[in-house]
Amino acid sequence: MNDRETLVAVRSTLRHVLAQLDNALVPTLAAPDSALIVVDAGHGGSDPGAKGVGVDGHQTILEKDVTLACSRALVEVLKEAGYRTMETRTSDTFVGLMDRAKMANDAKAFCFVSLHANFASVAARNGATGN
Numbered sequence: 001m002n003d004r005e006t007l008v009a010v011r012s013t014l015r016h017v018l019a020q021l022d023n024a025l026v027p028t029l030a031a032p033d034s035a036l037i038v039v040d041a042g043h044g045g046s047d048p049g050a051k052g053v054g055v056d057g058h059q060t061i062l063e064k065d066v067t068l069a070c071s072r073a074l075v076e077v078l079k080e081a082g083y084r085t086m087e088t089r090t091s092d093t094f095v096g097l098m099d100r101a102k103m104a105n106d107a108k109a110f111c112f113v114s115l116h117a118n119f120a121s122v123a124a125r126n127g128a129t130g131n
Contacts (some may be wrong), residue, residue, distance in 0.1 A: 035110035041071035045094030050119040066117040
């Protein structure tokens with residue numbers, strides 16, 4: 001899968017997740033535009049996060065790059081659905097953990113979504129996780 005195909009797949013998955021989220025939030029929100037969702041691209045700058053190996057077996061993939069790309073895609077999908085969004089980082093910069101939380105709290109965010117991408121040395125171990 002190339003970068004474009006991966007991004008299309010990510011957007012499709014995010015749209016599916018958003019549809020599920022909309023169903024769960026209907027009793028809570030009068031309208032999507034009343035909710036601010038803060039999207040946090042994990043790691044960044046001097047903190048690369050996990051380091052993985054690309055499909056070619058050589059290219060190093062950094063978690064900070066994956067989370068930033070996914071963050072941008074998620075924000076795009078959320079905006080298309082009418083949600084207000086804020087990002088903790090929009091470039092390869094370091095933002096401290098407490099600063100990320102403070103940004104969301106100060107903005108009175110309805111929801112804080114922190115994106116991370118773990119690395120597994122066994123290709124069969126893949127998929128989403130949540131806490």
